[in-house]
Amino acid sequence: MLEGMTTKDSRAAGLARLAALAADETRAACLLALLDGRAWTAGELARHCGVAASTLSEHLGKLVAGGLLAEERQGRHRYVRLADARVAHLVEDLAAQVAPGAAERPRTLRQAGAGSAMARGRTCYDHLAGRLGIALTDALTARGLLRQDTGFALTDAGLRWFGAAGIDLDRRGRRPLARACLDWTERRPHLAGVAGAALCRHALRARWCVRIGSERAVKVTETGERALYDLLGIESEALR
Amino acid sequence: MLEGMTTKDSRAAGLARLAALAADETRAACLLALLDGRAWTAGELARHCGVAASTLSEHLGKLVAGGLLAEERQGRHRYVRLADARVAHLVEDLAAQVAPGAAERPRTLRQAGAGSAMARGRTCYDHLAGRLGIALTDALTARGLLRQDTGFALTDAGLRWFGAAGIDLDRRGRRPLARACLDWTERRPHLAGVAGAALCRHALRARWCVRIGSERAVKVTETGERALYDLLGIESEALR
DNA sequence: AAGCCGCTTCGATTCCGGTTGAATCCCGGA
DNA sequence: TCCGGGATTCAACCGGAATCGAAGCGGCTT
16 A cells, blocks of 8 residues: 555656646647647747747746757747657647547538648658558558558568668667557558658658648649659559 | 637647546546556545545546546446556556656665565556566567567467467457557566457466456466466566 | 847736535445 | 445635736847
8 A cells, every 4th residue: 555655646746747738728739739740939839829929938838848848949939849759659649539539520611621631641740641641551561561460560571662762760769660650530550650750751852742831731742643653552542 | 720720729629638637646646556457446546546535536527527437336336447448558658758757766665575566567457567578578579479670560470379379369359469568667668459468368367477465566476487488488587 | 229029027817626524325234 | 224334416615727918038130
C-alpha cells in the first residue's frame, strides 16, 4: 500500500500535469495546428485560435515550459513548433482516440473543398497522410516492401528499395525506422517513423507533391504521378 | 481560414475534453492503477487514491462517460477497467512521456523491495513488462523471431514459433499482432499487441509466472525459468 | 528619429471543476 | 423483516485557471 504511494503519486501528478497542458481548447487547437510540422508565430496561432494575443502568449509559455513545444526567437517574432517526434506521436494518438466520436460532415462547399484537399493528401508532422499516405503505405505493402500482417516493419526488400530510390534512412537514432500512424480521415494506419519522414522529405524535394495554401494540405504534381506509378505502381485514381 | 475553423474547433474541443479526463491527479492515479488490466471496485480505487468514496464516484462517472473506462456492476459492487487496448495504449504513451522527467529513487527499504519486484516483472495491461518483458523481447529478437531493426513485427519464423509453442494468435481483429510498448523502468520497447497478450496469458496459465501481492508485479516460477531457458535460451540471471 | 508592430506582463474578472460530509439508495446477509 | 455496508447524489465551498484590455518593451521599417 504505502510503499507504492509516493511513487504512484508522483507518476500520477506528472501524468495529470502533462494532460492538463492539452486539456484546454485553445492549447489543443495549437497542438493540432502544429501537427503540420512547421513553425508558427504566436500571432498566427492567436488568429487561428480566435483569442487575444495576450491569451495565447500565456498558453505558449505553459506549453514550452511543459516541454511540448520548442521555441525559436527571431527578431520580434516567436516561432514555436512541436518539441520532437515523440510529442507529435502523442498528439496524433490523442487525436485518433477522439476522431471516432466526432463524425463530422462538411456543411458548405468551400468546407467540402478544403476538407477533400486535406483528405487527398497532407503532412502529418513529418510524414505524409491522407489518401496519398495510405496509397503509399498500401503500395509498399503490396510489393512486399513493408510488412503489416505481423506488426509494422520494413522488409529487407524494402530497405533495398529505399536505397535504390536514393532515399537515405538515418538508422543511428533510437527513433524506429517504421511506425504506424493512425489516419483520422481514412481510419487506417500509414507509414511514419524515420522511413515515413524520409519519404515525405524526398517527395517534397523531388516535387512529387507541393504544399497548397498555408495549411497542411499537399497536392500531387504530374511529375509525382509519373514517379509514383513508375516506382510503386500507384494509379493516379487512388489519389483523387 | 474559415473553412477549417468549425472542424478544427470540434476536433480541438474533443481533444481538450479527452485530455481533461486525465488532467486530474486522482483520475490519473486511477488510470495508472487500472493499467494492470484487472477490474477494480470503486472502494479499492478510493482507498488507493486516498480520497473520499464520494469523490471517486464522481471521477468514475466522468471516466466512464468519456469512454475511457468500462464498468460492470455486480451486486453492490461496481467494477471498472480500462475500456479497451486502445485506451491502455494511450495511457502507456502518456506515462512514458512523463517518465523521463521524473527520475525517482526509492527512499525506504520496503519501497526498494516493492520497486524492484515491479522492475523484475509485471503486467502492463495485458502483456508482460519489466525485466521479464524485456528479456522475452530481446530473446525473441536475438533468435530472429521478432524484427526490431526496421520497425516492430514478428517474422515468419516467429509465427511458426508461436504455433509450435501452442500459443494461439487471434489474427482476425484489427489490433496489430505485434506492437512496441515503451517500458518506464527499463526505458526500452517490449512486445505488446496480440502476440504480447497471448504470451502473457500463456505464461500465467502455464504458471511460468504468478502474480504476487495484489498489485501488478509477477514472479517467475522454477517451471518458468526452465521453460524460458528451453524455449528461448533465457538465462535466469537476466530476470534478477 | 519616429512610428509601427509583435509580443509580453499585469491586474481584474469570471467561471469551471474538484472536494467533502450528509443524506439516500440499493444489495446482500442475518 | 431489519440491518450493515458499498456506492451515489446533492449542495456548498474553494482554489485555480482562462480570458481580456491596458500598458510596456524591444526590434524592424521608413
